Amino acid sequence: MIINPLKRVYLALESWFNLSFGTEWNPLYHLGTLSFFLFWIILVSGIYLFIPFHGSLDGAHASLEYITHDQWYAAGVMRSLHRYASDAVIVTVLLHLFKEFASGRYRGFRWFSWVTGIPNLWLIVTIGITGYWLVWDEMAQYIAVGSAQLMDALPIFSGAMTRNFVSGGMTDRFFILIEFLHLLGQPMLLMFMLWLHVKRLSNVNINPPRGLAAGTFVALLALSLAAPATSHAPADLGRVPTEIHLDWFYLNVYPLLELWPAQQIWILTTAVTFLLMMMPWLLPKKDGAKAVVDLEHCNGCGICFEDCPFDAITLQARTDGARYDYEVAVDPALCGACGICAGSCPASNPFRTPRGELKTGIDMPQLRVDELRSLTRSAIDSMSGDLKILVFGCEHGIDVMRLNGDDTRGIKLICSGMLPPTLVEYALKQGADGVMVTGCRHNDCYYRFGNLWTRMRFAGERKPGLRGRAEHARILLHGGAEPDAPLIARDLSAFRQRLRELNQAARVAVEEAG
Amino acid sequence: MDDVANKWLRFLLQALNYSLFMGLLWYFASSPSVRLLGADEAKLTIAFAHAGQLREPCRMLSQQELNKLAPNMRKIDDCPRERSPVSIEAQLDGAMIYAASLPPPGLFGDGGVDVFYSAKIAAGVHRLELRMNDSVRIEGFNHRFDQVVTIEPAQILLIGFDSKQGGFLVKPALN
Numbered sequence: 001m002i003i004n005p006l007k008r009v010y011l012a013l014e015s016w017f018n019l020s021f022g023t024e025w026n027p028l029y030h031l032g033t034l035s036f037f038l039f040w041i042i043l044v045s046g047i048y049l050f051i052p053f054h055g056s057l058d059g060a061h062a063s064l065e066y067i068t069h070d071q072w073y074a075a076g077v078m079r080s081l082h083r084y085a086s087d088a089v090i091v092t093v094l095l096h097l098f099k100e101f102a103s104g105r106y107r108g109f110r111w112f113s114w115v116t117g118i119p120n121l122w123l124i125v126t127i128g129i130t131g132y133w134l135v136w137d138e139m140a141q142y143i144a145v146g147s148a149q150l151m152d153a154l155p156i157f158s159g160a161m162t163r164n165f166v167s168g169g170m171t172d173r174f175f176i177l178i179e180f181l182h183l184l185g186q187p188m189l190l191m192f193m194l195w196l197h198v199k200r201l202s203n204v205n206i207n208p209p210r211g212l213a214a215g216t217f218v219a220l221l222a223l224s225l226a227a228p229a230t231s232h233a234p235a236d237l238g239r240v241p242t243e244i245h246l247d248w249f250y251l252n253v254y255p256l257l258e259l260w261p262a263q264q265i266w267i268l269t270t271a272v273t274f275l276l277m278m279m280p281w282l283l284p285k286k287d288g289a290k291a292v293v294d295l296e297h298c299n300g301c302g303i304c305f306e307d308c309p310f311d312a313i314t315l316q317a318r319t320d321g322a323r324y325d326y327e328v329a330v331d332p333a334l335c336g337a338c339g340i341c342a343g344s345c346p347a348s349n350p351f352r353t354p355r356g357e358l359k360t361g362i363d364m365p366q367l368r369v370d371e372l373r374s375l376t377r378s379a380i381d382s383m384s385g386d387l388k389i390l391v392f393g394c395e396h397g398i399d400v401m402r403l404n405g406d407d408t409r410g411i412k413l414i415c416s417g418m419l420p421p422t423l424v425e426y427a428l429k430q431g432a433d434g435v436m437v438t439g440c441r442h443n444d445c446y447y448r449f450g451n452l453w454t455r456m457r458f459a460g461e462r463k464p465g466l467r468g469r470a471e472h473a474r475i476l477l478h479g480g481a482e483p484d485a486p487l488i489a490r491d492l493s494a495f496r497q498r499l500r501e502l503n504q505a506a507r508v509a510v511e512e513a514g
Numbered sequence: 515m516d517d518v519a520n521k522w523l524r525f526l527l528q529a530l531n532y533s534l535f536m537g538l539l540w541y542f543a544s545s546p547s548v549r550l551l552g553a554d555e556a557k558l559t560i561a562f563a564h565a566g567q568l569r570e571p572c573r574m575l576s577q578q579e580l581n582k583l584a585p586n587m588r589k590i591d592d593c594p595r596e597r598s599p600v601s602i603e604a605q606l607d608g609a610m611i612y613a614a615s616l617p618p619p620g621l622f623g624d625g626g627v628d629v630f631y632s633a634k635i636a637a638g639v640h641r642l643e644l645r646m647n648d649s650v651r652i653e654g655f656n657h658r659f660d661q662v663v664t665i666e667p668a669q670i671l672l673i674g675f676d677s678k679q680g681g682f683l684v685k686p687a688l689n
Contacts (some may be wrong), residue, residue: 020527087539142550152630162630163561166672219532227540238686239668242551245544255548 010102011481014444023442025212031096032198033208034216038085038092041220045082046183049075053134055179056172060136061234068230080224083247086128088220090249093121101279105446108287109310109336111280116197118277123190128250130182136175138232138241139251141165146254153262165237200334202311203449288337288414289365291330295319297347298361300326303463304341307417309448310334313341313362328362338447339364339418343454346464348420350376367414369423376427379409387499389492390427391436392419396446398438398480398488408492415439416479417450421457421466428474434499438478438488451479473502556637556665558606562675565626566598566618567649595624598650602629604673605643611635629675637667644673644682657681 010028017026027034052075054063067075097117100106106114129147133140148161164170198204207213232241246255256265275282291312305313305328312334315326330341341362342348348360348369358370380388385407392411393400400410413419416439424435437458439451455477456462466472476495480488551557572593580588597618604612612631619625644659657675659682665671674683 017531020524020531022524025528083543084536084539087543088535091535091538152628160563160628163563163628166559166561166632166670215528215532219536223536223540229543238670240551240557240670242549242553242668244548244550246546246548247544248542249539258548258550 006102010099011483015483025209027212028099029443030208030212031092031099033206035089035092036206037208037213038089041081041085045078048078049082055176057136057170057175060134061231064135064231068228072228076228077224080229081220083229084220084223087249089124093124107280107283107285109334112200113197114280115277116193118273120193120197123193125250127182127186130178130186133178134182135231136235138235139244141235142241142244143251143254146257149257150262150265153266170237200310202308290332290335290337291341291362292365293328293330293362294359295327297359298327300324300328301346302326303344304328304362307340307344307453309340310336336447338415338450340415340447340450340453342369343418343420344464349422350426351422364414369420372423375411376423377430379411380427380431383407383409387433387496388431389434389436390432391438393438394440394450397440398482398485400438415447415450417447417453421464424475425467425470428471433503434474434495436476436478436492436495438480440479441481442479474499551634551668554637554667555634556667556669556671558633558635558671560604560612560629560631560673563626563628564600564648564675566600568594569596569598569650570594595622597624598648600627601647603645606635607641637665639664659684
């Protein structure tokens with residue numbers, strides 16, 4: 001299996017960053033928002049640079065020399081921020097791609113986000129290329145000639161483009177075209193593509209945590225002051241630049257032109273792009289059964305609509321003549337089959353029908369809430385130790401079934417977010433001494449918000465909350481990936497100790513009362 | 515996964531991570547450099563567009579042929595559209611460096627050809643011979659250039675062609 005070693009590498013990297021940044025600021029959990037933040041830096045610094053920049057063949061290089069040397073303290077810093085933030089975007093985008101691939105979040109219902117994400121990388125690269133072109137130094141000349149060679153390899157140009165850059169055909173008009181592309185055309189297209197990329201997600205956040213944003217900005221500023229971005233000598237179409245200090249983040253394709261014909265480079269890049277885009281079908285994974293709405297038990301409260309991470313649920317006018325205004329509907333093509341909606345439905349309360357079948361407004365066919373309640377009851381009855389601890393765990397985190405023992409039983413969920421808080425209260429009422437709920441690592445939920453919604457529900461910050469009458473001290477929320485198994489064992493031991501103390505205190509209280 | 519409990523140690527580790535990231539950005543933003551030419555190398559570039567001559571000459575229509583045509587369609591000559599391929603050879607110091615026969619593009623074979631070739635050469639004095647045929651009605655080459663040229667290191671020796679200016683144009687590239 002190709003994924004597992006990659007996932008191990010990713011989790012190790014994630015653990016390293018968790019050590020220093022914690023789960024709140026871990027940059028790997030905020031690669032998308034960090035990229036947006038870097039775009040903001042690029043945009044603001046770009047607008048500033050546009051003021052002193054002279055967009056012409058004769059004026060571009062000279063104006064950048066002025067920016068870099070004469071006004072190094074302001075425009076020069078802005079230029080460096082513009083360059084280094086652009087380079088950083090390539091790193092964050094590549095890491096984002098690697099993370100999603102390594103953790104399997106690219107196939108099944110996620111195919112659309114994956115497929116619309118891949119071209120963005122190329123789009124960002126082309127924005128960088130036109131940006132470097134505007135400097136009109138030797139490197140700009142190198143990429144201009146290289147780009148023309150690549151374009152000429154396509155049947156539509158056939159040699160006409162390259163001639164512009166060797167026989168004096170380059171004019172200010174062409175330069176203005178590049179300027180238009182870099183400043184307006186490409187960024188607008190990128191914005192549209194990014195909108196498309198996140199279209200199937202709900203609650204999209206584009207701001208990283210302030211601490212992470214501040215740290216990133218300070219680091220970029222320090223780098224900009226320590227190693228300011230500079231230009232090569234001005235472009236001279238009569239001479240070949242002998243040595244280019246290439247920006248490998250953006251311009252890594254061009255040196256290949258020295259080794260291969262341009263057609264082969266097109267074949268290579270197109271094949272890699274196509275291969276990446278086809279990954280959801282080359283390494284497919286079938287989604288679980290999609291959520292099913294039972295209108296008889298749905299009052300159209302809209303909590304599942306709010307909680308769905310993939311925008312699969314819509315709130316619409318009632319169609320069954322019931323007295324409620326709304327009902328929910330699930331789009332199976334968008335549904336991630338995570339079950340977060342089942343956990344959010346107020347009708348998933350196990351106390352509603354203590355004896356009969358528990359029917360809820362929205363449920364998962366592969367693990368119905370009623371079945372979950374039965375599993376809870378039988379797990380409690382099957383324990384024989386001095387304690388009875390139930391561990392609910394999602395199938396993407398730690399394997400909770402490995403924790404089974406005399407006093408512990410694991411119950412596997414699709415996602416920790418599918419656990420109705422009232423079911424935990426129910427378990428405690430049924431005789432469990434404690435309940436542990438473990439999902440993916442905090443802020444890294446496979447289904448985006450499962451562990452976050454769970455924490456918020458149990459803290460009473462999100463509906464449906466854990467009721468006040470539940471004994472909160474007997475509930476432990478956890479999170480972790482497979483390598484964190486020793487940590488969960490450690491925390492489970494501490495939880496056992498706490499439960500024994502609580503039981504002892506309860507016994508004393510009963511004796512004193514009696 | 516637990517983070518480091520000591521706040522200052524955590525900040526120190528964060529600073530280390532940021533430094534590594536910035537170091538990566540700094541290094542690959544300009545390194546390693548790419549050397550395009552050696553110290554005593556220059557570049558020879560052939561770049562021009564040229565339409566070959568018509569494969570068949572225009573033919574004057576006879577009066578009888580003209581009479582058969584509608585009055586508004588009476589054109590005195592008939593010129594077939596198809597053009598000749600362009601064959602070109604370039605020799606440097608007696609060695610063939612480029613030879614190609616380029617067919618006219620287009621659905622009717624009536625387009626001009628784009629010639630592009632670029633190669634590194636040693637800087638210094640060279641004998642440059644260029645030959646081109648642009649008509650199937652002519653045997654051998656109908657355009658020739660044979661001269662000694664001097665090229666400086668890193669300079670581009672640009673070879674163009676313009677029949678109105680007398681054929682091959684060999685010069686340092688324009689700025």
